[in-house]
Amino acid sequence: MKKFIQALLFTLLLVPNFIQAQTQEAGEVGAMWSYPVVYKYDEQVTWYFDLSSTTFAAESDIYLWMWSPSEPDAGNWENSSEFAKLNYEGNLIWSMTLTPTLYFNKTPAEIAASAGFWFRLKNKTGTLQSGVAQVAYTDFSTFYTANELIRSYPTAPTLDKGISILFNSNLQPGFEGATSVHLHSGLNNWDIKQEYQAWLPEIVEKTKFKNLGNGFYKMDLIPKEYYNAPDGYVMNNLVFLIVKDEWASTTPDQVLNAGEYIPPPPPEFRFFPLQLSKKDFLGIIRKNNEPGVNKLLYTITANDVVLTGEFMGGTAEIKGFVNLVTPLKDVQNLTSIHVLVKDNNDNVISDTTIPLKTVD
Missing domain, CATH: 2.60.40.10 (Immunoglobulins)
Structure with missing residues (x-):
């Protein structure tokens, strides 16, 4: 009987430590976005997570715990691997750069057939975790059969967020046999320009569309960075045309009207x-x-x-x-x-x- 009481007391002494070691909820993940805005599963992408409404502290080490499409860090809940560590961007925003097919060791078809990108964010030891969340994926494959010359994601871009511009060169006469495709563009009716200057190698590279194959191309950019817009600049539109090779052919002028910026209400x-x-x-x-x-x-x-x-x-x-x-x-x-x-x-x-x- 005495040994039983001693064992019981010892167990009770351990209870507070056990409770303390349990996982605590940090709150729900806020806004999430990606750059590029749209991407293929075998393309490198950066995911961004706004944790300003959680109890995660600024600059703290936060790790990605995923179980769909696969569980890359399986078995390491109490000691997350370094490859799952997020990068702190500032202002309580963290990011993770990865190529989905490599990170999850899955083919594009397997990822597409999965339940999607489901995860929690956590500290290294697993004692603090976010709610369950999903990184949304935008499937842009309909563009291949949509008979559209240009499509943008989003349709109304903003100055400091990413935009993906898709181009179907098969619908533009004169682009047959193109070896490269480039963006000649500007903000606010050419107020700030990024011209395509075919004689400057660094500009050729900067303005070059990514070749998706079969005459389809994609350009990813963040307007403020791409055009080096000054602080306080108000973006009304993005105007552009697309150029084949060294100005061998061009599309008609295009315009994307900017999304209205709505500032948050004051406290x-x-x-x-x-x-x-x-x-x-x-x-x-x-x-x-x-x-x-x-x-x-x-x-x-x-x-x-x-x-x-x-x-x-x-x-x-x-x-x-x-x-x-x-x-x-x-x-x-x-x-x-x-x-x-x-x-x-x-x-x-x-x-x-x-x-x-x-x-x-």
Whole structure:
């Protein structure tokens, strides 16, 4: 009996360590995108993950754990391999560069027949993980039979995001037997140009379309980088024509109107209720938080009493309530409280004094 009790006590002592070692949820992965925007399964691509609404810390080591189309890092949940490590891009965005056929050791047909790219993001030891997510794949194979000269992904590009331009040279007279195809283009009706200059090798390479075979071509670019647009530049359109070899033939002029940039709404912060007494709960709420802001920390000073705490949330909303009733019940002659609120980046959100109404 004594040995049984000792064993039981030993087991109970281990429970906190066991619980601590369990995986914690970091939250759902935010926006995801790829560059190139569209790509073949045997083409190198970079996936981007916005983790600003999670509890993953900036610059932390994060790893990709995938199980579809295959499980490249199988058996290593508690010690992820270096090949699965993401690259930190800044602003709580991480990336992974890979060639799907090589990374998953699958043929294009096998990947196409799979359930898609399903994954979690995690720390190295597996004690912190994101929710289950899927990298979306855009199948552009319909372009091969669509009888379209030009197709772009997206149809309305933006300055700082990628665009893929597809070209079917079979539909353009004069492009038969082309050895190379190039982009002659500009932003905002040629306000900023990237001309095709066939006598400059570096420009020839920069403007060259990728040959997809059978007369089909693809160009991938990010307008701000490709045209070296200055900060604050507003993109209205992308104008271009496509050139065969050394200007042997061209397409008609083309134009892609830019997508409207919609800035995020400004943050909204407030206390509630509007009239407060020491017998109330103080509500604190902040909406439309900046990327990376997922916590509010408060310090409330009421004469000699100091209350501290924090609320967790995400970019959409962080909200919580502070119980004033119990800690302030014995504080006499209290007419106001001072409230300091900071975010998890140590930025001051509010530093104010709130008057208290008198209650019986």
